[in-house]
Amino acid sequence: MPFEFIKTDIPEVMIVKPKVFGDERGFFLETYKREDFVKAGIYKEFVQDNHSKSVKGVLRGLHYQLNPKAQGKLVRCIKGKIFDVAVDIRKNSPTFLKYVSVELSEENKFMLWVPEGFAHGFLTLSDEAEIMYKVSGSTYSPEHDRSLRWNDPEIGINWPLEGEPILSKKDKDAPLLKNADINFVYEI
Numbered sequence: 203m204p205f206e207f208i209k210t211d212i213p214e215v216m217i218v219k220p221k222v223f224g225d226e227r228g229f230f231l232e233t234y235k236r237e238d239f240v241k242a243g244i245y246k247e248f249v250q251d252n253h254s255k256s257v258k259g260v261l262r263g264l265h266y267q268l269n270p271k272a273q274g275k276l277v278r279c280i281k282g283k284i285f286d287v288a289v290d291i292r293k294n295s296p297t298f299l300k301y302v303s304v305e306l307s308e309e310n311k312f313m314l315w316v317p318e319g320f321a322h323g324f325l326t327l328s329d330e331a332e333i334m335y336k337v338s339g340s341t342y343s344p345e346h347d348r349s350l351r352w353n354d355p356e357i358g359i360n361w362p363l364e365g366e367p368i369l370s371k372k373d374k375d376a377p378l379l380k381n382a383d384i385n386f387v388y389e390i
């Protein structure tokens with residue numbers, strides 16, 4: 203099995219550890235294989251691939267797209283290191299507002315599966331970091347794109363910050379949860 207699916211404190215959120223084949227030339231790894239991910243319960247079709255680069259201290263998030271354009275994300279860091287976070291924002295979920303955080307890096311090659319119904323964000327820990335992530339469910343829909351304040355005390359993410367983060371205007375002005383537009387409902 204080329205992937206190890208590691209459970210987290212939130213059942214739907216998984217850390218995916220790919221099998222890395224190293225040799226004197228470098229390395230090879232499979233970064234996605236539908237049959238293995240379906241077996242692990244990640245069955246939604248991927249419809250878009252994204253790639254972003256950030257300098258140290260950049261914090262992107264917390265972002266999500268509203269239903270019916272919700273997105274799942276399979277995130278990996280191909281250069282540098284990030285502190286990646288998935289927050290459960292599904293109303294009446296037993297893990298509502300709980301979050302999973304994990305360091306994803308060029309080194310560890312770990313991936314984080316962020317399902318629909320979760321807000322996603324990350325802090326850039328290395329001088330530069332590049333992430334590539336597969337998106338399931340819906341393609342980008344600006345009308346459904348939403349932000350949630352990165353440091354909302356109701357969520358209380360313990361970001362490993364060294365000073366103030368570098369934020370986009372959208373993220374600086376993001377609403378707190380109590381004012382946010384969220385329409386995810388937990389389904390058994």
Ligand SMILES: Cc1cn([C@H]2C[C@H](O)[C@@H](COP(=O)(O)OP(=O)(O)O[C@H]3O[C@H](C)C(=O)[C@H](O)[C@H]3O)O2)c(=O)[nH]c1=O
Nearest residue numbers: 252254262263265266275322323324341342343370372
């Ligand atoms: C997300 C997205 C953005 N764009 C355009 C819209 C803006 O003109 C520009 C930058 O967008 P934004 O500032 O929203 O990029 P991020 O701050 O990296 O947002 C992403 O970062 C967090 C961590 C996420 O999980 C989401 O994928 C996404 O919200 O790219 C597109 O054309 N397509 C897209 O799918």
